[in-house]
Amino acid sequence: MTSIQASEIAKVTVGSGSDVQTYFAYSFDAMDTGITASDDKESYSGKYTWSQKLSTAVPEPSVILGLLGVAGVFATQRKFKKISI
Numbered sequence: 001m002t003s004i005q006a007s008e009i010a011k012v013t014v015g016s017g018s019d020v021q022t023y024f025a026y027s028f029d030a031m032d033t034g035i036t037a038s039d040d041k042e043s044y045s046g047k048y049t050w051s052q053k054l055s056t057a058v059p060e061p062s063v064i065l066g067l068l069g070v071a072g073v074f075a076t077q078r079k080f081k082k083i084s085i
Contacts, residue, residue, distance in 0.1 A: 004028070005028065005030040005045075005046045006026070006027075006028050007025075007026050007027045007028070007030070007046075007048035008026070009024055009025070009026045010024070010025045010026070010050075011023075011024055011025075012024070012025050012050075025050040026048075026050070027048040027049065027050055029048070030045075030046025030047060030048055031046065031047045031048075031049075032045065032046065032047075033045060033046060033047045
């Protein structure tokens with residue numbers, strides 16, 4: 001019989017002020033501890049870890065396209081000014 005191990009769910013709050021982020025940490029990937037409870041010989045047999053994945057800010061593609069469009073308008077206007085002088 002295959003047993004399934006699951007950790008408890010923990011509410012984790014990271015940051016302070018307006019930069020507070022809340023996570024619910026849990027795992028299904030236990031490392032064997034070799035420790036068991038005396039009543040059922042199964043409890044506490046797994047150690048769970050959780051790490052916060054750091055996200056890097058990635059601009060939206062539409063923002064990049066918008067900036068390229070604005071830069072193109074300015075470059076075109078500058079080119080027309082040079083031609084008309």
